[in-house]
Amino acid sequence: MAEPAVLRVRHCGAQIFCRRPPQLCPACGLPLRGAGLAAAPLRLPSPFRHGHRQPYAFLLRPTTGTFLGGYDGKSDLHVGITNSNGVVYNYSQDGIQRAETGWEQCISIPLVQPDMFGMLQQWDKLLEEFSEGEAWLPHRYEEGDHNCYTYALAFINSVLTAQGKQQLSKSEFTEKFVIPQTKRASKYITLHQELTAKDFYIVPLPDPLKEC
Known part of the structure; x- marks a missing residue:
């Protein structure tokens, strides 16, 4: 069975995760068509392999x-x-x-x-x-x-x-090779669970001024 896709759209200061690209931004209600390259849906690569x-x-x-x-x-x-x-x-x-x-x-x-x-x-x-x-x-x-x-x-x-x-050592192998992969997988699992329960999962983008 094929793994369901997770798509990401960026719009109005937010990352919007979904299964199908919406016509309107679920965060602000404005049309996504014509909103630029950032609003184009991007399929996230799965961390899992056969x-x-x-x-x-x-x-x-x-x-x-x-x-x-x-x-x-x-x-x-x-x-x-x-x-x-x-x-x-x-x-x-x-x-x-x-x-x-x-x-x-x-x-x-x-x-x-x-x-x-x-x-x-x-x-x-x-x-x-x-x-x-x-x-x-x-x-x-x-x-x-x-x-x-x-x-x-x-x-x-x-x-x-x-x-x-x-x-x-076990700790060296785990820290260097396993933990980076499991962290990525954990984030993907969270997205998958959120999108199983609802159509969209919205995460605010970091404020670049706060990172300076």
């Missing part, structure tokens, strides 16, 4: 449901790593799972650059061999200390070590 179409990536999704399907911002999240074909390797109380479905709406963080030819060729083998380690057997799973995030970060660090690079 995870099975994102190879060599770190994926993040709600443990149950979807980001735009009732996620409250507090429920648990689940993470995984994709191979070259978009199969999502993830760790749970059932051990390592190799999912070919279920990750259709995710936050995706690419892990391999297109010019890293050696790593692209080795990725699937490294991921499979790493996932077969005893550390990821079902009985080793602990929700707080040995979980899906532990697994994904441990694999990323094993790749960094193989490349002669410094490993990342």
Whole structure:
């Protein structure tokens, strides 16, 4: 199912978010046609990706449901790593799972650059061999200390070590790569929820004089 579009229009000192571009500005009532380029509707890019179409990536999704399907911002999240074909390797109380479905709406963080030819060729083998380690057997799973995030970060660090690079702590990886994406996603989810309840969501633009 296609994700509904979120459009933004700027007019009369406000940002107007909507699903369909209005004829009249809902803030001031004046016609938007002929109001200039700023009043032209702009579709906001979605922060979510079809995870099975994102190879060599770190994926993040709600443990149950979807980001735009009732996620409250507090429920648990689940993470995984994709191979070259978009199969999502993830760790749970059932051990390592190799999912070919279920990750259709995710936050995706690419892990391999297109010019890293050696790593692209080795990725699937490294991921499979790493996932077969005893550390990821079902009985080793602990929700707080040995979980899906532990697994994904441990694999990323094993790749960094193989490349002669410094490993990342959980806080470093989260702050540098995950938080910027989740902040953007959070704003988009808020817009989506507002527009599910009403036709328009109006946010005043900052006053440039106050920013000086």
